[in-house]
Amino acid sequence: KKPAPATAPSAPAAARDDTLYRALGAQAGIEKVVDAALVEIHNDPHINLFFANTDMPDLRRLLVEQFCAATGGPCEYTGRSMEEAHGGLNLTDDDFDRFVADLVRAFDEAAVPKDLQQQLLALFGPMRKQIVGQ
Numbered sequence: 598k599k600p601a602p603a604t605a606p607s608a609p610a611a612a613r614d615d616t617l618y619r620a621l622g623a624q625a626g627i628e629k630v631v632d633a634a635l636v637e638i639h640n641d642p643h644i645n646l647f648f649a650n651t652d653m654p655d656l657r658r659l660l661v662e663q664f665c666a667a668t669g670g671p672c673e674y675t676g677r678s679m680e681e682a683h684g685g686l687n688l689t690d691d692d693f694d695r696f697v698a699d700l701v702r703a704f705d706e707a708a709v710p711k712d713l714q715q716q717l718l719a720l721f722g723p724m725r726k727q728i729v730g731q
């Protein structure tokens with residue numbers, strides 16, 4: 598009998614690395630983080646003005662998808678590109694920094710360990726150039 602090939606023809610394409618997704622507590626953990634972020638955004642008088650006309654349940658769904666997909670979870674982000682979503686807002690680097698500070702407060706609130714926070718910020722930080730000045 599022939600040994601099984603190292604890579605069976607029916608094997609799925611490389612499984613995604615969902616380490617960060619699982620470390621955050623999978624879907625429930627990500628929903629908790631996103632909810633904490635939405636509270637911080639709501640409570641920040643400089644940031645919440647930008648969201649005056651935003652459908653927040655829709656934004657919540659898209660953020661959960663985005664966090665899930667970015668951390669290797671089994672989700673597809675179905676929202677707009679970051680350039681499109683932030684187009685016309687004319688966001689500055691200062692706005693972005695304040696938003697990130699809100700996120701960090703939310704991560705603390707949701708008891709996300711600092712090493713995981715750094716991994717999250719490494720995923721989202723590089724989006725600055727797609728978001729600022731659009």
Ligand code: HEM
Nearest residue numbers: 647648650651659660663676677682692693696721724728
């Ligand atoms: C890494 C940082 C950020 C990420 C990952 C992010 C992510 C997102 C996502 C996923 C959406 C929904 C996209 C869609 O509607 O299809 C969105 C929309 C939005 N974001 Fe951000 N965002 C970031 C930074 C910011 C900042 C700094 C501000 C303002 C201070 C901001 C303000 C908004 C607003 C107002 C909307 C809703 C636009 C609308 O209602 O049409 N975002 N963002």
